[in-house]
Amino acid sequence: MEAKAVREPLSRERALAAAVTLVDAEGLKALTMRRLAADLGVEAMSLYYHLPGKNGLLDGLADTVIDEITTAVAATAVPDADWRTSLRQRFLAAREVMLRHPWAPGLLGSRPTIPSGLFAYYDAILATLVGGGLSYRLAHRALHAFGSLALGFAQEVFSPAPAGGSMDVGATEADLSALAATLPHLTAMVEAEVHAVEDPTLGWCDSQVEFTFTVDLLLDGLARAQERQP
Incomplete structure (x- = not known):
């Protein structure tokens, strides 16, 4: 019996890394909570636990850039x-x-x-x-x-x-x-x-x-x- 693939749990860091990848490829206009959730393979509402809405997402992106x-x-x-x-x-x-x-x-x-x-x-x-x-x-x-x-x-x-x-x-x-x-x-x-x-x-x-x-x-x-x- 094949081992079931373990999905990486959603985290703020994982969500922001995916957001950076998306924006690098398509620009800030392409970034929405729904689109990011789809890229991560999760429900949009689950993102709100880690990033409180679009403003929280953009603030997180700014934090990520400064950290980088x-x-x-x-x-x-x-x-x-x-x-x-x-x-x-x-x-x-x-x-x-x-x-x-x-x-x-x-x-x-x-x-x-x-x-x-x-x-x-x-x-x-x-x-x-x-x-x-x-x-x-x-x-x-x-x-x-x-x-x-x-x-x-x-x-x-x-x-x-x-x-x-x-x-x-x-x-x-x-x-x-x-x-x-x-x-x-x-x-x-x-x-x-x-x-x-x-x-x-x-x-x-x-x-x-x-x-x-x-x-x-x-x-x-x-x-x-x-x-x-x-």
Whole structure:
């Protein structure tokens, strides 16, 4: 007699892992409690025991992304690195997570609640800055300057797409071209800044090259500010 297959019990972790897989493949718009339940082979109501509705599900996804960033940072940390190298590596590790989950920047920017691991994540950044000799005042200003770069993405200046969506780059550039007479500098910038095909992007103006440039620019500026601090 064949042994009966044992179904893995439903858990919050299993549900969120399935949600990440679904959203990676089809985007946030495809994520519903009913669809997730079907993918897991369970009744939709059973999900509510672990995730209280769609908002609870989205909050859980945000928690999962922060946990993944924290794990990636720990795995790529450079032992005995100076503060600039350490933070640079941290931000680039977070960037790799965002590139795996391009829906994550929109999700993190839209949640009304703070993901559970976010305070600890930023506390570690502060520890790196202060441990490197920056005052708490300068470290505080650094956090403001870093913004979302610390989480691996740059907030777009022009981002007409809804949270979690993707922007039609061609349509946006066409709109600007049509306004060339009234927006000469924006049009010239778009024409000059053509992203290389191999340069990974998370948005119209959030490429890997631009992300790394901005991180390095801020770290260099902080190092100069450190020299001037009392």
